[in-house]
Amino acid sequence: MAAKRRHRDAGFTLLETMIAMVVLLVGVLGLAMMLGTSLAYMQGSEDDFIAQQKAQEAMESIFTAKYSGNLQWSQIQNTPNGIFLTGAQPLLQPGTDGLVGTAADSGSAAEYILQPGPDMKLGTSDDIKLPLSNFTRTITITPVINEVYVEQITVTINYQTGLFTRTYTLNSEISAF
Numbered sequence: 001m002a003a004k005r006r007h008r009d010a011g012f013t014l015l016e017t018m019i020a021m022v023v024l025l026v027g028v029l030g031l032a033m034m035l036g037t038s039l040a041y042m043q044g045s046e047d048d049f050i051a052q053q054k055a056q057e058a059m060e061s062i063f064t065a066k067y068s069g070n071l072q073w074s075q076i077q078n079t080p081n082g083i084f085l086t087g088a089q090p091l092l093q094p095g096t097d098g099l100v101g102t103a104a105d106s107g108s109a110a111e112y113i114l115q116p117g118p119d120m121k122l123g124t125s126d127d128i129k130l131p132l133s134n135f136t137r138t139i140t141i142t143p144v145i146n147e148v149y150v151e152q153i154t155v156t157i158n159y160q161t162g163l164f165t166r167t168y169t170l171n172s173e174i175s176a177f
Contacts (some may be wrong), residue, residue: 037163044161050113051135051157051168054091058139058155059170061099066174070098073176076151077141079103088136088158101139111135135159149176 012020062084065071071083078086083102091111095104110131117126136158144150150173157168 040162041164044164044166047134047159047161048166048168050132051159051166052170054111054132054135054137055155055157055168055170058100058137059153059172061094062139062153063172063174065097065099073149076174078139082141084139084141088138088156091132091135091137101137134161144173150174 062071062076066073066076074081075083078084083097083099083104085101085103085105089101089105092100092105092108093111094100095102095106095108097104099105110133112129112131114122115128115130116122117124117128119126138154138156138158140154140156142152142154144152153172153174155170159166159168
């Protein structure tokens with residue numbers, strides 16, 4: 001009598017296939033999540049550039065006003081003794097004094113970025129104004145220790161970009177001379 005052999009069918013069982021699908025699904029979902037996060041982070045690079053430029057704009061306006069004679073040394077302080085507002089302020093267009101971050105800005109319109117409209121030409125009536133409402137600017141002016149005629153200026157821009165809250169800080173010093 002010939003012995004019967006029982007051969008196992010070659011291939012995968014249903015359980016093995018399901019486990020492989022779960023492992024593959026976890027990998028694909030992880031990749032999709034990483035892609036979404038990286039795209040959100042990359043979108044923030046434009047906002048990073050805007051923050052850098054707005055901090056530099058504030059710093060330059062302080063130096064220009066001081067060295068052109070529009071400001072006296074005693075005015076380069078935060079309120080109540082100086083003209084620069086204390087705390088985080090929305091980005092507004094400069095007021096009548098031409099400086100950002102002062103009480104003169106209170107009635108000014110919000111800052112915006114101007115982009116070309118559907119005709120792709122900048123300076124036409126269909127241009128798009130993108131408000132910078134997710135940005136705040138803090139100008140802090142403090143005396144430098146042991147230096148009577150030197151003050152440190154810190155301009156901090158806080159902004160929300162996608163899922164991230166970011167900060168850009170620019171420091172400099174200014175002298176009375």
